[in-house]
Amino acid sequence: MRIPVGVMFILPGLFGFILFFIWPFCISLGYAFIDKPINGSFTGLLNFIELFRNKSYLRGLSNTIRFIAISVPLNMGLSLGVAMLINKMKKHKEFFSLIFLVPLVIPSGSMVSFWSSLLAYDGALNGFLQTVGVEKIKWLDSNLALFVMVLIFIWKNLGYNMVLYLAGLSNIPKDYYESAWVDGAKPRQSFRYITLLHIAPTSVLVLIMSMINSFKVFKEIYLITGSYPHESIYTLQHFMNNMFASLNYPQLTTATTVLVVIIALFAQTLLRLERKASE
């Protein structure tokens, strides 16, 4: 069989990817079918059935879905809005792009220190509220914790999506907008029939990247609130991290397998829809 030259070039990278990602995943997959990490016996799909009966897992799953449902559309909408504003600017475009990109490069430790001191019960924000006569609010210890998590996610990732949208917007020919204006189209109509249509491929990419990044916000939340935060921000990653810490490898790998399958199906569906829409 004649191997194409392109394949030869990607083989080293592919080999590394398989060795450090696919191979460990396949090895760990074995744990999903046994009952104990040491001297375990084969249990078939029992771990998967038990997983969906586990209250903590279901809590983590529902919180994760709720978080993604709120934060991803909000992040996409805000980043598109900011991208459109910056795109229209004639001066200092790069400066404003940089401002929104700064949170992305701030180390997590510094970020955590900032958010902790701001949002702690005895933190700066509650201190300010007390001076204006408002009672202290439990930002991280009540149902408001979910919105704090959404805020941190948007603050960190808005710049990233904004850059992707800026690239997409810059590819839309200006003639389309001029023609539309000449034909009497309102700004809302231009946005709907020109902008949204032409940034659809970019939007699919932004959606996938936003979903991936929504899982990464766990790092900051974990550093601020620990392994067992308020129940409204206990996510799948908390569950999996805690399973690792307590040596429950069967349950950990079962949960990660389910997550991989869900994300793979979602990404496949999205890409297929995008391809059909382009056609």
Added chain:
Amino acid sequence: MKRFLSRLLVIFFCISLAACNADQNTPAANSGTSETSGLSTAEISGEITISCYNTMRYKSFLEEAARLFEDKYPETRVNVETFSAMPEINTANQDNRNMTAIQMQDDPQGRADYISRVNTSLMSGEGADILAMDVLPVHKYADGGQLENLSEYMEADSDFNRSDYRKNILDAIEYKGGTWFLPMDYTFSYYAYDSTLLQGDQTASFGTGSAFTIGQLIELAGASFDGETKLFNSPDYVRGPNAGMFGQLLNEGYTSFVDLESKSANFNAGGFAKLLETVKEYSELGYIPRGVTGQRDAGAIMQQQPTQQTDRYFFKLEDNFSLMQQFNKNSGRKMMIRTAGDGGGIKDDDEIAGIQADKDGNVPFEFEQAYGLNKNSKNKRTAWAFLKFLLSEEMQTSTKLSPVALPINNAARQQKAELLISGAFMGEGKELDDTLKEVLRQYTEAVEQLSDQINCYKIKDTIVNDMIAAEVQYFFDGSKTSDDVANVLQNKVELYLGE
């Protein structure tokens, strides 16, 4: 290309599944039955490693044990690994008395790092042969099959005689039908009462055969309480892992709030909030002193000594080592030991009220040293032989062990009592005269009678305890109500246990 990649992935998948099966067939992964056959005649050789977190508590004792074991069995080598830093030692001279305070900082991050390290080594099929159970979650390891069931070793080894050790301690540590760790020693707490404040009918039920809860003692002392003299010397709240009066009441009702075996939490049924309010009420009624610095600070404790020693209290919660002081006071030798959170007080007129019990009438114990045997160990016979050696009279009377804890080896317990009373344990020994012999007799009689009542070991989880300690401080500093704290704990502990 797609087909090529798919085939490659399928091959990797099959190989990985085969690899998982292969692990289960290696000799080290087999069950313990072959390991326990012929234990008493087995050749003791090879290298073993013993791992523990608390350096101060374990290191010098284990190094001495390792040296003596290697002398006894020249074909062996014992490696000792400890993790935590040695604590800070402060000395001071007050009123011509030398005082030494050892400041042990609670280090939750250090503990978590150690547990994580042990977990990773266990999961990779390695880890030390013997694991000290000072901070490790023994019940989790037992549930996950990471520890050997030592009951099998004790039964199979004809050289091991259960009657040489405290039977009720060995029975109390059984968990889900097995013995997953062996304590080298045990400690218990008892209540002492001031005989100048309580007399007659009030003290009729007191003695070494009795067990009490805090509520029962308050009821007994009720009529004598004048609002001036405090009922207990434990402050309401001391920051740290559940100390002070709060810690005592929590321990009494622990299983009603957290049941680790059935994995259930019950903080928001009203009982926990009531406990917090009760502690606050005791403080407001003058039953107990208020917490002082909120820190387990040896320097601050040393400064508090003069005022604490002049106070009288109806009851004091003491540990078993205070029995030494109790029976020594008539011999002219004073022993003064204060621990962080101890409210102190005049002890000259103290007598024994009874051992500390929980709400269900169970009498728990704690240990200072306990060990489990790693299922991954490649030299279980030698590891078991070393555990037996640690339980021997020779090691159980070692001066490197804490003087506070009582050996579970019956003969060693008697010997150690003699060493402590004669002063030989501290290096200033003298021969036992008639007075000291009487002290020894009274002391050992009291220890055995109180110890006979022990019937349970409360499985505790450091993660749950850290959660409780982290939340409860908000109640005592006024930031949250008792219901808020109870609800937060219910959610967090439920999440944890539900996993």
